[in-house]
Amino acid sequence: MNITFEELNRFLEEQFPQGAAYGALEALGDGWAEMSLAVDEGHLRPGGTVSGPAMMALADVTMYAALLSRIGLVPLAVTTNLNINFLRKPVAHAPIRARASLLKVGRTMAVGDVLVYSDGMDEPVAHSTMTYSIPPDKYRN
Amino acid sequence: MNITFEELNRFLEEQFPQGAAYGALEALGDGWAEMSLAVDEGHLRPGGTVSGPAMMALADVTMYAALLSRIGLVPLAVTTNLNINFLRKPVAHAPIRARASLLKVGRTMAVGDVLVYSDGMDEPVAHSTMTYSIPPDKYRN
Amino acid sequence: MNITFEELNRFLEEQFPQGAAYGALEALGDGWAEMSLAVDEGHLRPGGTVSGPAMMALADVTMYAALLSRIGLVPLAVTTNLNINFLRKPVAHAPIRARASLLKVGRTMAVGDVLVYSDGMDEPVAHSTMTYSIPPDKYRN
Amino acid sequence: MNITFEELNRFLEEQFPQGAAYGALEALGDGWAEMSLAVDEGHLRPGGTVSGPAMMALADVTMYAALLSRIGLVPLAVTTNLNINFLRKPVAHAPIRARASLLKVGRTMAVGDVLVYSDGMDEPVAHSTMTYSIPPDKYRN
Numbered sequence: 398m399n400i401t402f403e404e405l406n407r408f409l410e411e412q413f414p415q416g417a418a419y420g421a422l423e424a425l426g427d428g429w430a431e432m433s434l435a436v437d438e439g440h441l442r443p444g445g446t447v448s449g450p451a452m453m454a455l456a457d458v459t460m461y462a463a464l465l466s467r468i469g470l471v472p473l474a475v476t477t478n479l480n481i482n483f484l485r486k487p488v489a490h491a492p493i494r495a496r497a498s499l500l501k502v503g504r505t506m507a508v509g510d511v512l513v514y515s516d517g518m519d520e521p522v523a524h525s526t527m528t529y530s531i532p533p534d535k536y537r538n
Numbered sequence: 539m540n541i542t543f544e545e546l547n548r549f550l551e552e553q554f555p556q557g558a559a560y561g562a563l564e565a566l567g568d569g570w571a572e573m574s575l576a577v578d579e580g581h582l583r584p585g586g587t588v589s590g591p592a593m594m595a596l597a598d599v600t601m602y603a604a605l606l607s608r609i610g611l612v613p614l615a616v617t618t619n620l621n622i623n624f625l626r627k628p629v630a631h632a633p634i635r636a637r638a639s640l641l642k643v644g645r646t647m648a649v650g651d652v653l654v655y656s657d658g659m660d661e662p663v664a665h666s667t668m669t670y671s672i673p674p675d676k677y678r679n
Numbered sequence: 680m681n682i683t684f685e686e687l688n689r690f691l692e693e694q695f696p697q698g699a700a701y702g703a704l705e706a707l708g709d710g711w712a713e714m715s716l717a718v719d720e721g722h723l724r725p726g727g728t729v730s731g732p733a734m735m736a737l738a739d740v741t742m743y744a745a746l747l748s749r750i751g752l753v754p755l756a757v758t759t760n761l762n763i764n765f766l767r768k769p770v771a772h773a774p775i776r777a778r779a780s781l782l783k784v785g786r787t788m789a790v791g792d793v794l795v796y797s798d799g800m801d802e803p804v805a806h807s808t809m810t811y812s813i814p815p816d817k818y819r820n
Numbered sequence: 821m822n823i824t825f826e827e828l829n830r831f832l833e834e835q836f837p838q839g840a841a842y843g844a845l846e847a848l849g850d851g852w853a854e855m856s857l858a859v860d861e862g863h864l865r866p867g868g869t870v871s872g873p874a875m876m877a878l879a880d881v882t883m884y885a886a887l888l889s890r891i892g893l894v895p896l897a898v899t900t901n902l903n904i905n906f907l908r909k910p911v912a913h914a915p916i917r918a919r920a921s922l923l924k925v926g927r928t929m930a931v932g933d934v935l936v937y938s939d940g941m942d943e944p945v946a947h948s949t950m951t952y953s954i955p956p957d958k959y960r961n
Contacts, residue, residue, distance in 0.1 A: 449616075476624055479620075480621040480808060484782055500766055530929075618788070625931055626924065642907040647788075665931070730877075731899045736871075761903070763901070
C-alpha cells in the first residue's frame, strides 16, 4: 500500500470540497477500499429509497480510493467507463456502504469492481465495474 | 406520445422533491427527451470540472423522461443497468445537457441510450446505455 | 441446486448441437459453474492469442450454466446485457477457463459475474457481468 | 479516411486467417464501417436463432474496422471493454449486419457504438458500446 488511511482521507477532502457529501472512508488496504454514505434528503426517491445516482457516486469514489491505495495520491485519475447493475431495493433511509477491489492496474488504466450494500440487508444492492484512466507520467506502481 | 411536456414536468417535480437538483426538462418527443443541468458547487471536481456522478444522474433521469413519453407516468420504473463512457472533459462551470432515445420498449424492460453534452463543446462528453425495468401491470404501450 | 452435473451436461449438448465448440462443463454448484474451452484455430488471432469473442462466448455459456443450477433446465433464458473488460493478454494456444457466480436471481431476470482465466496465468484475463432474462412461467426457484 | 476499402479488406483477411468466419466488409467511411455475417450452423441456437456470441463477434470486428478507418492499419489495437444489449430475437437463419460509428478517438483509446440488424427486420437486434486500446506509438491520426 502506497498511502495511509489518513493521507487518503485528507486528499479526498481536498478533492471533494463539498464536505462529506461524497461519503466517508471506512477502511483501506492494498488494492481495496470501503466507504459509506449517510443518506440524506438529496439522495432519496419517493418512499425513502436511496437513488441510483447516489449508489453510483459512492461506487465511483470508492473505486478511486482503491486505486489510490496502489498508485498513490494522483489527482488526475478519472473514470472512463462505469457499468452498474442495480440488484435490490435498498432499505429506506439506511446508510449505504461500498467495497471496491482492483482487478488490474496497468500503465494507463485500471479496472476494478464494487459491491454496494444497504445497512440491514445481507445481499448487495448494486454491483459495478469501472475503468479508470491513469495519467501516464503520474504512475508510480 | 402518451404524455405532455407539462404533465411530465409536474410528475418529475413530485418524484424528485429535492427541487431542481435533478435537472430541467427541455424537450420531449415520442421516445426521446432532452434535459439540462445548471452545474452548481455540489457537482464540481477541482478545476471546475463537472463530476462523473452529475453526468450519470442527468443521463439517468433523461432516460426516465424518454421512457415515460412512451409508457405514461409510471412511478415504479427503475434503472436496472447503466453503462457510461466518459469521452471528453466538460467545459468548467458550464451547464450540461442530455438527450435520451429509446432503442426498445418491451413488456418488462426498456433500453435506450443517452448522449451528454457540455455547453460550448460540439462533441459529446459522455455516452450512456441504460436498461429500465417496467412494472408489468403498469405497462400501457 | 436444482440439477445435477450430468443433467446439465446433457442439456447443454442439446442446446449447442455444434459439438464441443461452446466449451466443457468442469464443475457446478448452487449458483455457480466452471467451464473450459480448448482453444482451436477458429478462436485465435495473429500470434496465437485467444480472441475476445471466444472469451465472451465462454463467459456467456458459463453464466447460463450457473443460472440453470438455480432455476433448472430452462431453454428460453437468454442474455439481455453483457459487459466485459479484457484485462490481460491470454497465454498463446492455452485453454481458457471461466467461473460464473450469480449475484441475484429475480422473478424475470438474473445477474451474475464471470472471471475468465488462461491456463498458465494466475491473474484473470477478463471479467464480465451479465443479465439473463428468465421466461416468467418457467421460473422454478 | 486513412485507408481504402480494399486495403482494409486485405488487412482483415491477414488478421483473421480463419477465412470469412469473422464477416464480410460491406461499406467503409471516415469513422464508420458496415459488415455482414452469413449465419452458418456454428452460430445458431435451437430454433435457428443467431447466437449472442455471433452478434458480439460481428459487432467487435465492425468496430475494429471503423477504428482503422481513422487510425490506419494498426494490428495491435485491442478491445478493452464491450457492453452489449440484446434487444430483439433475430430472424432465424438470416444474415446479420452491423454498423459501427466512432464516438471518440483519443491518443490511447477509442470509443464507439454499434447497431446490429437482422435481415428482414427494421429494428436493431442488438446495440453495443466498445472501447479499444490504441498502441500509443502506432497512433497516426
